Amino acid sequence: xxAALQTHGLVKRxxxxxxxxxxxxxxxxxxxxxxxxxxxxxxxxxVNLLTGVLAPSAGRVVLGGEDITRLRPEARVRxxxxxxxxxxxxxxxLTPLETLxxxxxxxxxxxxxxxxxxxxxxxxxxxxxxxxxxFGLTDVLDRPTDTLPYGKQRLLEIAAAFACAPKxxxxxxxxxxxxxxERRDILNAIAAxxxxxxxxxxxHDMDLVFSFAKRISVLVDGALMVEGEPAAIAAxxxxxxxxxxxxxxx
Amino acid sequence: MKDxxxxxxxxxxxxxxxxxxxxxxxxxAFAAVFLPPGKHLxxxxxxxxxxxxxxxxxxxxxxxxxxxxxxxFFGAGAYAAGLLCKLVTPDPLAGMAVAIVAAAVLxxxxxxxxxxxxxxxxxxxxxxxxxxxxxxANALPQWTGGADGLQGMAVGPLLGRFDFDLYGRTAYxxxxxxxxxxxxxxxxxxxxxxxxxxxxxxxNTLRASALGVPVNRRLIAVYTLAAAYAGAAGALLAQTTAYxxxxxxxxxxxADVLLALIIxxxxxxxxxxxxxxxxxxxxxxxxxxAPQFWMFWMGLFLVVLALVGRExxxxxxxxxxxxxxxxxxx
Numbered sequence: 001x002x003a004a005l006q007t008h009g010l011v012k013r014x015x016x017x018x019x020x021x022x023x024x025x026x027x028x029x030x031x032x033x034x035x036x037x038x039x040x041x042x043x044x045x046x047v048n049l050l051t052g053v054l055a056p057s058a059g060r061v062v063l064g065g066e067d068i069t070r071l072r073p074e075a076r077v078r079x080x081x082x083x084x085x086x087x088x089x090x091x092x093x094l095t096p097l098e099t100l101x102x103x104x105x106x107x108x109x110x111x112x113x114x115x116x117x118x119x120x121x122x123x124x125x126x127x128x129x130x131x132x133x134x135f136g137l138t139d140v141l142d143r144p145t146d147t148l149p150y151g152k153q154r155l156l157e158i159a160a161a162f163a164c165a166p167k168x169x170x171x172x173x174x175x176x177x178x179x180x181x182e183r184r185d186i187l188n189a190i191a192a193x194x195x196x197x198x199x200x201x202x203x204h205d206m207d208l209v210f211s212f213a214k215r216i217s218v219l220v221d222g223a224l225m226v227e228g229e230p231a232a233i234a235a236x237x238x239x240x241x242x243x244x245x246x247x248x249x250x
Numbered sequence: 251m252k253d254x255x256x257x258x259x260x261x262x263x264x265x266x267x268x269x270x271x272x273x274x275x276x277x278x279a280f281a282a283v284f285l286p287p288g289k290h291l292x293x294x295x296x297x298x299x300x301x302x303x304x305x306x307x308x309x310x311x312x313x314x315x316x317x318x319x320x321x322x323f324f325g326a327g328a329y330a331a332g333l334l335c336k337l338v339t340p341d342p343l344a345g346m347a348v349a350i351v352a353a354a355v356l357x358x359x360x361x362x363x364x365x366x367x368x369x370x371x372x373x374x375x376x377x378x379x380x381x382x383x384x385x386x387a388n389a390l391p392q393w394t395g396g397a398d399g400l401q402g403m404a405v406g407p408l409l410g411r412f413d414f415d416l417y418g419r420t421a422y423x424x425x426x427x428x429x430x431x432x433x434x435x436x437x438x439x440x441x442x443x444x445x446x447x448x449x450x451x452x453x454n455t456l457r458a459s460a461l462g463v464p465v466n467r468r469l470i471a472v473y474t475l476a477a478a479y480a481g482a483a484g485a486l487l488a489q490t491t492a493y494x495x496x497x498x499x500x501x502x503x504x505a506d507v508l509l510a511l512i513i514x515x516x517x518x519x520x521x522x523x524x525x526x527x528x529x530x531x532x533x534x535x536x537x538x539x540a541p542q543f544w545m546f547w548m549g550l551f552l553v554v555l556a557l558v559g560r561e562x563x564x565x566x567x568x569x570x571x572x573x574x575x576x577x578x579x580x
Contacts, residue, residue, distance in 0.1 A: 051460065077462035089457035091450050102450050105443040106462040112471075114444040117266050164462055 002065035004029045004198035005050070005081065005168045010059035012045055012222075019045040020056070021222040027168065027200055034201040034213035038242055042222040043202050044086075047170055051083050052076050064167060078107070080167030084157045086176055086202075092146040096137050096156050099145065100128045103163035127163070135159035135189050151182025155189060162193075169193065172202045187211070210234070218242070266441045272520075276430065283423045290418035296530045297425035298486045303511040303522025304429070304436060305479030310508075311516030312440055313472045314452030315364055318373045318504050319380030320480055322360070325499035327353040327481025329387065332400045332494040340406030342424070342489045349485030350478045357477020361470045377501070384499040399495035403488070414490065421490035428486060429523075432479055436519055439475070448472055449517075513555060 005027040012020035019042040027033055037043055048054040050061060052073040060069045063081050071079075091099055104124050105111050119125060132138045135155045140148055145156065158174060175186050190212060193199060203209050209216065210230050217227040218239050226236055233239055282293055302324055309315040327349035334345045363375045387394045394400055407413045412420045439445050447468055450458040459465045488494045497503065506529070514525025532551060536544035 053456075072464070073459045074462050074464045077460065082462075083460055085457070085460070089454050089460070091453040091457070094449065094453065098446060099450075101443070102446050102458075102463070103461045106447065110443045111447045111463060112444055112467075114439045114442040116443070117438075117441050118443055118446050160461060 002062070003027055004031060004064060005200070006062040007050070008060045008062070010046075010049055010061065011057045012049055012054060013057045019222050020049060022059070023219075023222075023224055025217065025224060027198055028215075029198055030195050031198045031200070032212055032214045033199065034203055034209045034216045035219060036203060036206075036209055036216060037219035041219045043219055044172075045222075046219065047083060047172060047202060050170065051081065074106075077164055080165065081170075082161045082164045082166035082168070083170035084161045084172055084174060086173040088153050088157055090145045090153060090156060090160075093144050095142055095144060096132070096148070096159070097128065097141040099156060099160050100131055100141075100163050103160050104128060104131075107164050131159050131163045134192070135162070136185055149182065151178050151185055154178050154182075154186055158186075158189060166197055168198045168200065170200050170202065173204060174201070175203075175205060175208055275520075279426055279430075283419065283426065287417035287419065290422040292530065292534055294418050294422040294425050294486075294490055296526050297422060297429045298483050298490075299507065299510055299530060300523040300526035301425070301429045301432060301486065302480055302483040302507045303514065303526050304433060304519060305476045305483060305522075306507050306511050307516055307519060307522045308436060308440075308476040308479065309473055310511065311518070311521065312445065312448040312452060313469055315469065315473065316369045316372050317364075317376040318501075318508065319376035319378070320476075320507055321499050321501070321503035322376070322380040322383045323353040323357055323477040323480035324484040324487075324503060324507075325380075325383060325387065326356045326477075327484030328488040328494045328498040329394060329400065329484075330481065331485035331488040332403055333393065335403045335405055335489070336400070340404055341410075342405055342408055345405075345489055346428070346482060346485045349481045349488075351481075353481020353484065354474050354478035357480075358470065358474040360477075361473035364473060365466050365469055377504070380499060380501065380504055384496065384501075387496055387499055394494070394496075397496060399493055400488075401493065403492045403494075405489045405492050414492070418490070425486045425490060428482060432482060433519065433523075436479070440519065444468070444471075452517075509552065513552075 003026045007023055007025045010020055010023040010025075011018070023046065035043060035046070045054065049056050052068070052071060052075075056069065060067055062068065063076065063079055066079065068076050068079065068081070098118070101118055101124060102111075104127050105113075105118070108124065110116075110121070110124070128141075129138070132141055135158060137152065137155060137159055140152055145153065148156070154174060158171065161169060171190065174190060175183055178186060187208065190199075190201075201209065201212060213230055215227070216230055216233040218225045218233065218236075220242055225238060225242070226233065228236070282289075302320070305323070306317065306320050309317060330352035331345035331349040334348045335342075338344075360379050363379065364372050367375070388396055390396070391398070405414055408420060408424055412423075414420045440448070447458065447463045450461070450463060451465055451468060455465055484498055487498065510525035510529040511522050512525065513528050514521035514523065532548060533544065536547045540547070
């Protein structure tokens with residue numbers, strides 16, 4: 001059976017720099033998988049190759065059996081490969097309501113419609129409410145996004161991606177920069193994601209990784225170093241060396 | 251759950267509600283058709299510039315595409331309407347339709363040049379396209395009349411009944427109606443899911459595409475649409491003055507429309523209209539009081555506007571007006 005998401009021999013070169021070296025990776029259906037690695041390991045480049053922001057120098061990306069290597073980012077989103085951003089990429093003066101309406105409209109292929117008003121479709125409104133409720137955004141739906149507490153903005157970051165109905169969700173450091181008091185909401189929201197969504201978590205925060213992931217891959221210098229169960233990864237001497245080495249540098 | 255759905259739909263629909271000030275504005279604009287002769291030529295110019303600025307607002311204010319060559323589409327529409335009138339039929343509405351199609355085709359073709367790149371490259375590309383068209387028009391005098399302009403347009407009566415008179419009453423009514431119809435269409439478009447996706451693209455292209463918005467296709471669509479609007483404005487000028495000169499493609503025209511839009515504010519549809527009113531009234535007043543120096547005062551006004559800020563300036567001037575309107579609403 002095909003995996004939810006697979007890469008085969010993925011390579012990215014920028015001149016002499018090779019941030020992604022022959023990465024063959026498999027994300028199972030319903031996975032709770034974490035991708036970790038020290039700073040500069042190539043995690044961001046890898047995510048950009050998966051989502052189509054960058055084109056690979058070699059290799060293939062396969063989503064649920066379909067080769068999507070040449071597809072544009074938005075076409076991948078429509079097929080169910082959706083990401084969140086490590087640094088908020090939201091629409092500052094639009095409201096969460098508008099942001100979610102945008103995501104739902106695009107998914108239902110209503111985005112090219114210029115005849116109807118936004119919100120004229122009741123099923124869209126119903127769905128926006130369901131997403132807002134799931135992520136605890138109901139009471140702030142009508143406020144400009146940049147006036148929301150940072151934790152709410154991070155939740156909207158995930159909620160907007162969720163409104164695209166992902167089959168595979170890439171979470172890029174979802175709790176980065178969130179104050180301790182609001183952190184719990186985000187962890188709960190992530191834990192409560194439905195089972196049929198396969199999740200790849202890209203994360204620095206080891207507490208979050210070990211509480212969430214059933215499987216962990218370690219990326220070092222652009223290559224996959226090791227993959228396994230959390231306990232095995234925690235015990236792996238090479239992983240410890242990489243992280244201890246990093247902490248000694250830092 | 252049901253109540254939430256209704257309230258969500260209502261919150262989304264609220265953006266579409268007509269405000270009292272809008273209705274008053276359009277009633278006054280149409281009432282001005284029946285003013286005694288005297289100001290209709292100026293009002294006609296205002297309506298045409300307003301439509302042209304509205305067109306620029308669609309790409310700049312909503313989709314974030316800056317242009318210094320928007321006159322390309324204005325000029326294409328003007329020449330298309332002029333040539334149709336001279337060579338095929340004097341009917342103004344046929345000329346309008348052809349002008350819109352011609353400008354839209356040109357917009358579609360050149361939209362591919364503005365998809366990528368920064369504001370600076372877009373400024374240069376749009377400027378370049380307009381310069382090229384200007385020289386093409388100049389080099390084809392057998393078609394365009396070259397530097398002498400396209401003369402001998404005998405525009406037929408509007409709807410077969412209303413002749414274009416010397417005082418510009420028919421002209422103003424025609425331009426204002428065209429502006430109003432295209433404004434209604436633009437209003438609907440920016441409140442649609444399509445319009446929402448444009449606003450998202452302007453604010454954060456990366457995120458818009460990460461939410462599944464096909465960015466390039468949307469930009470092509472809105473650029474084509476805006477070109478069609480500019481073509482309609484060009485057709486209005488050609489038909490109401492029965493003349494097309496190379497000026498319709500000049501850099502000055504692209505600069506003026508950008509100024510008018512920035513004076514009125516981008517991204518709310520009325521910016522182009524308000525800007526056109528201010529721009530044309532200033533131009534008219536200043537140039538009749540101090541014909542040699544009007545550009546000086548216009549320049550000074552722009553500097554003050556930029557430094558003080560439109561918000562503070564209009565709060566100072568328009569604060570009283572707005573209070574009156576607010577009282578009227580209650």
